[in-house]
Amino acid sequence: QLVESGGGLAQPGGSLRLSCAASGFRFSSYDMNWVRRAPGKGLEGLSYISTGGSTIYYADSVKGRFTVSRDNAKNSLYLQMYSLRVEDTAVYYCARRGGSGYYFDYWGHGTLVTVSS
Amino acid sequence: SYELTQPPSVSVSPGQTASITCSGDKLGDKYAHWYQQKPGQSPVVVIYQDERRPSGIPERFSGSNSGNTATLTISGTQAMDEADYYCQAWVTNTAVFGGGTKLTVL
Numbered sequence: 001q002l003v004e005s006g007g008g009l010a011q012p013g014g015s016l017r018l019s020c021a022a023s024g025f026r027f028s029s030y031d032m033n034w035v036r037r038a039p040g041k042g043l044e045g046l047s048y049i050s051t052g053g054s055t056i057y058y059a060d061s062v063k064g065r066f067t068v069s070r071d072n073a074k075n076s077l078y079l080q081m082y083s084l085r086v087e088d089t090a091v092y093y094c095a096r097r098g099g100s101g102y103y104f105d106y107w108g109h110g111t112l113v114t115v116s117s
Numbered sequence: 118s119y120e121l122t123q124p125p126s127v128s129v130s131p132g133q134t135a136s137i138t139c140s141g142d143k144l145g146d147k148y149a150h151w152y153q154q155k156p157g158q159s160p161v162v163v164i165y166q167d168e169r170r171p172s173g174i175p176e177r178f179s180g181s182n183s184g185n186t187a188t189l190t191i192s193g194t195q196a197m198d199e200a201d202y203y204c205q206a207w208v209t210n211t212a213v214f215g216g217g218t219k220l221t222v223l
Contacts, residue, residue: 031210033212035160035212035214037154042201042203042214042215042216042217043152043154043160043203043205043214043217044214045205045211045212045213045214048210048211048212050210055210057209057210057211059211060118093159093160097212099165100165100166100169101148101150101165101166101167101169102148102207103148103150103162103165103166103205104150104152104160104162104205104212105162105165105171107159107160107161108159109159110159
């Protein structure tokens with residue numbers, strides 16, 4: 001199970017920190033990702049972090065503004081978001097990359113981030 | 118950057134076959150995965166590794182991937198299949214999604 005938290009209302013230029021609590025599987029054995037869906041738009045892969053946190057990738061849209069991290073001892077994934085923009089308004093999902101071919105086999109329920117003045 | 122292109126919408130009558138395409142440069146050299154998302158719900162994988170169906174996904178869902186195009190096929194489409202569908206592939210360690218296709222079952 002994956003449970004996101006930390007969403008809410010933020011002002012443009014502000015920051016938020018999202019968390020994703022994992023349970024029911026060995027969290028430290030899986031690469032993890034953040035994916036979002038903005039209103040009226042499709043899914044967008046935002047970031048990837050390897051099992052130990054040594055390999056990290058970001059989508060160009062958030063590079064330099066968002067930071068992904070994980071704490072395997074706490075079975076938790078994080079997304080620190082800075083310099084938020086109106087266009088960052090979206091439902092943010094954490095997703096486990098697992099299975100043959102590395103598809104997203106488990107998703108959280110999502111947490112809504114609204115960026116507005 | 119790598120792009121995956123899907124038709125914005127596909128309409129199908131109940132019981133008929135729906136096909137949703139996903140195009141990308143040499144997509145056939147990568148694995149394509151397909152997700153279904155219904156309003157207010159999280160995405161669910163319906164096809165992974167081009168053509169494999171997870172347990173619990175009905176047999177009417179099938180997939181293929183060759184050349185530059187991956188295709189999701191839903192045979193005997195049911196009203197419950199009405200949803201948004203997304204293809205996805207990996208480029209290095211970046212998850213690339215298609216723009217999504219809204220499947221309407223008329």
